[in-house]
Amino acid sequence: MSQILRSSSPADTRALGQKLGAVLKPGDLVCLQGDLGAGKTTFTQGVAAGWGSIDEVSSPTFVLVNIYRREKDRNHLHHLDTYRIESAAEADELDLDSMLTQGPALVEWPERITESLPADRLWVTLAHENETHRYITLQAFGRRAEELLKALA
Ligand SMILES: Nc1ncnc2c1ncn2[C@@H]1O[C@H](COP(=O)(O)OP(=O)(O)O)[C@@H](O)[C@H]1O
Numbered sequence: 001m002s003q004i005l006r007s008s009s010p011a012d013t014r015a016l017g018q019k020l021g022a023v024l025k026p027g028d029l030v031c032l033q034g035d036l037g038a039g040k041t042t043f044t045q046g047v048a049a050g051w052g053s054i055d056e057v058s059s060p061t062f063v064l065v066n067i068y069r070r071e072k073d074r075n076h077l078h079h080l081d082t083y084r085i086e087s088a089a090e091a092d093e094l095d096l097d098s099m100l101t102q103g104p105a106l107v108e109w110p111e112r113i114t115e116s117l118p119a120d121r122l123w124v125t126l127a128h129e130n131e132t133h134r135y136i137t138l139q140a141f142g143r144r145a146e147e148l149l150k151a152l153a
């Protein structure tokens with residue numbers, strides 16, 4: 001199950017993320033694939049807003065993981081950037097499974113840690129069309145990811 005959308009601005013990309021963020025639950029994994037500048041972090045800003053984050057989204061490139069909180073409950077939204085991960089062992093050390101017990105997780109550069117990812121995942125690919133436009137492909141792997149995709153339609 002998949003869907004291709006076209007975003008014509010950062011606000012557009014954020015709005016899509018926001019819609020997704022509003023329906024995310026603990027255990028949900030969102031993978032964000034795309035070149036540098038494609039909009040992964042911009043999309044994440046929307047997701048965090050929709051989820052209700054009280055913390056500002058920043059690029060976790062140097063820290064690997066950012067953790068966002070919300071007022072509603074004690075859940076945590078984890079935002080990972082695995083660009084610097086170099087081995088499967090390092091990827092496993094992240095312990096994504098325990099992060100997912102605390103809330104949803106977003107992973108930038110997921111293709112670097114595919115073996116460590118849970119099977120059920122919503123795979124979002126962002127691609128440059130031009131300066132202001134992006135193609136956003138949403139692919140659902142697994143039953144929960146399909147539910148998420150339906151909620152977005
Ligand atoms: N339609 C669009 N969607 C998302 N970002 C866009 C779009 N058009 C232009 N941009 C710009 O592209 C850049 C995307 O950066 P960022 O979200 O940090 O990308 P990534 O995390 O994939 O490296 C931002 O400067 C943003 O303003």
Ligand SMILES: [Mg+2]
Binds near residue numbers: 040041059108
């Ligand atoms: Mg980024």
